[in-house]
Amino acid sequence: AQKVTQAQTEISVVEKEDVTLDCVYETRDTTYYLFWYKQPPSGELVFLIRRNSFDEQNEISGRYSWNFQKSTSSFNFTITASQVVDSAVYFCALTSGGATNKLIFGTGTLLAVQP
């Protein structure tokens, strides 16, 4: 069975603090993809990153960075120097491919960045 766990329900930080959102996944497949999505108050899910199971190289994009570790089945997301505009719900998701892209989501982490 596939599962994504985001143990942090809510996180509150003060602007300019660094914050890490945790994601732990379960799958028996050797080929799989992991995603992070951001959902601002407007409701639309915004794609942030996709990672495949064969690429454990960490990635940095501006203030965002992702740490993928197969040994611990984790795909954590760090925001450096957080800003109020980062306030949103963040979802981690997993797909193991196949003919379609059925995406399994975690329950999300609500990040509140206070000015």
Next chain:
Amino acid sequence: DVKVTQSSRYLVKRTGEKVFLECVQDMDHENMFWYRQDPGLGLRLIYFSYDVKMKEKGDIPEGYSVSREKKERFSLILESASTNQTSMYLCASSSTPAGRVGNTIYFGEGSWLTVV
């Protein structure tokens, strides 16, 4: 840019009504999805379609049906709305050429449905 458009952002319906939620995508994507989002439960897949007139049940299909008569349009139907179907509904689409699994899924803005 990929655009996934959901026709209604906010709806209020009465128990027992038939409800249609419409979704249109403009990128010729093969796959389309309907998810339901509830607090503490994340997004749960209701139905998905990988081609015109093709559909498969997701994790929570009970009380829902879907229609995909054209490639760009995927409709979610609540045959007889109930209060426990009050939720936010998200439509999504993606492209999957053969062998290229894991393509990004793009989402619409969501439809907030309240059943009273």
